[in-house]
Amino acid sequence: MLEADNLECVRGERRLFAGLGFQLEAGELLYLQGRNGAGKTSLLRMIIGLLPPEAGEIRWKGKSIRSGGDEFRADLCYLGHLNAIKEELTPLENLLASAHLADEALSEDDALDALEQVGLAGREDLACKYLSQGQKRRVALARLVKERRPLWVLDEPFVALDVAAVDWLAGIISGHLQRGGLAVMTTHQLVGIPAGTVRELKLS
C-alpha cells in the first residue's frame, strides 16, 4: 500500500539520510525511531507530501503521491506536533471545522461522543484557550476517534498525555490497524500496540 524507495533528505547543508526505503501493508504500523535531529519529522513530512524528497519516490496504492495529489490526501490523516486547533473556538467547533475542511461528514453527535471518549465531557462549549496543554492535545486526538481514512501519520502522538490517555490512544491505534488501516508514527516512548504488525525503522 505505502512504499518508499531510495529516499534522500537534505536539510540545509546536512544530509540526514539517503537510500532509505520501506514497505507497509494494510494492518501494519511503522515506528520511526532515532535521536533528536535524525530526520524523523522530515521523513513524516515527506510521507504526507509537504516536503519533496531530494531523491527517491513515495507511492500510495502504486501511484506516486506527488501525481496522486488529492486522491492520496483523501486517504491521509496527519497529526503533527502542533495541535492544529483554534484557541478561540470550542472543542466541539474545532472538531466540526476540521472535519468540514477535510471534506469529511461528521455529525454533531459523533463529535460530542468523541469528546466524551477523550475525557472532555462538559467542556465542549469552553473556548480552547482556557484548556490545559494536555486537554488541548486531547482535543486534537479526538479527531482520531471517528477517523476512517486508511493512512494515519502521527508525529509524537503520546506527548503531553497522562498514563490513562496513553493506553486509550494505543487502543484507538490498534482498532485502526484491526480495521485494515496503516499507521506511521514517531515516538520516544515505546508504547505497546496490542494489535497489528509492528515494524521499526531506525534513523541514525
Added chain:
Amino acid sequence: MLKIILAVVARDLKLAMRRQADIVSALFFFVIVVSLFPLGIGPEPDLLRKLAPGVLWVAALLATMLSLPRLFADDHRDGTLEQLALAPHPLGLVVTGKVIAHWLVSGLPLALIAPVLGIQFDLSSDALVVLTGAILLGTPALSGIGAIGAALTLGLRGGGVLLSLLVLPLYIPVLIFGAGAVDATVSGLGGEGHLSLLAAMTFASLGFAPWASAAALKIALE
C-alpha cells in the same frame, strides 16, 4: 468546490467575530487617518474636495495592510495551515476562501463607512456614491494581491515591513483607478470607465492571486 470555499469563509468569519478587536482597530485607523486631513488642512472646501479621493484611498490601502500579516500567520503558528494544505482539494480554493473572508472583515467595513467620511471633505452625493462603489469594487483586489505578499513573507522575521514593501507598489493601479473614478465624477466626466477597470482588476486578482499564494504557502510549509 464551492463547499470548501464556504467552509473556509464560515470558519474565518467565526474566528474574526471572536476577535473583534482586530476588525475594529483597522476600521478606527481608517477613520482617524482620514479625519486628520480636514483638521490639518483647514476649512478650504475646494482643496478638500480635490484631496478627498486620494486621501480616502491611501488610508484604505494602509488599513488593509494592517490585517494582512495575520492572514496566514495564525494558521501557520497553530498548525491548521498544514491541515488545510493536506485537505483533499487544491490549496488555491482554501486561499480563495480566506481572501473572501479577509475582504468581508476588512474591505467591506471600509466601503460602508467611506461615504460618512467623505462628507468631511464636502464631496457631492454623486461623488460619494462613486467613492463607495469604487472602494467596494477595489478592495477585493487589495485582499487578493495582499494574500500573495502575506504568503511570501510567512514565517520571516520582520515580515510585516517586507510585506508592505512588496505589496504597496502592487496596489498602485488600484489606487490610481479608485481615486480616478471619484475625480472623474467630480469633474463631470463620469467614472464608469474607471469602475470597470477596477472590477476587472478585482476579478483578475481573485482568479490568479489565490493560486500564486498557494504556491508560496507550499514553499513556506516545506
